[in-house]
Amino acid sequence: MTDGGTPRHVPVFYCPYCGEEDIRPYGEPAAAKQAGQWLCSACRRVWAVRFVGLAPWGAAAASWGGSP
Numbered sequence: 001m002t003d004g005g006t007p008r009h010v011p012v013f014y015c016p017y018c019g020e021e022d023i024r025p026y027g028e029p030a031a032a033k034q035a036g037q038w039l040c041s042a043c044r045r046v047w048a049v050r051f052v053g054l055a056p057w058g059a060a061a062a063s064w065g066g067s068p
Helices: 029-035 059-063
Strands: 023-025 037-040 046-048
Touching: none
Parallel strands: none
Antiparallel strands: 023 037, 037 046
16 A cells, blocks of 8 residues: 555546546645645636545445445
8 A cells, every 4th residue: 555655546537526637736736745635727626635444344335225
């Protein structure tokens, strides 16, 4: 998961609100890279991408009313 103490991030390819592919990192260069902040040039929304954690096995099925 890490390479020399730096977490690996999956690149963002499009705006989750409008689907535009012209997005750019937002904010101060060091802060934007750490926080995963992005600016969409089409709808002007700014959002952050972050990893929250892993759910225990079966959590998704239980929350949908299915069997684990």
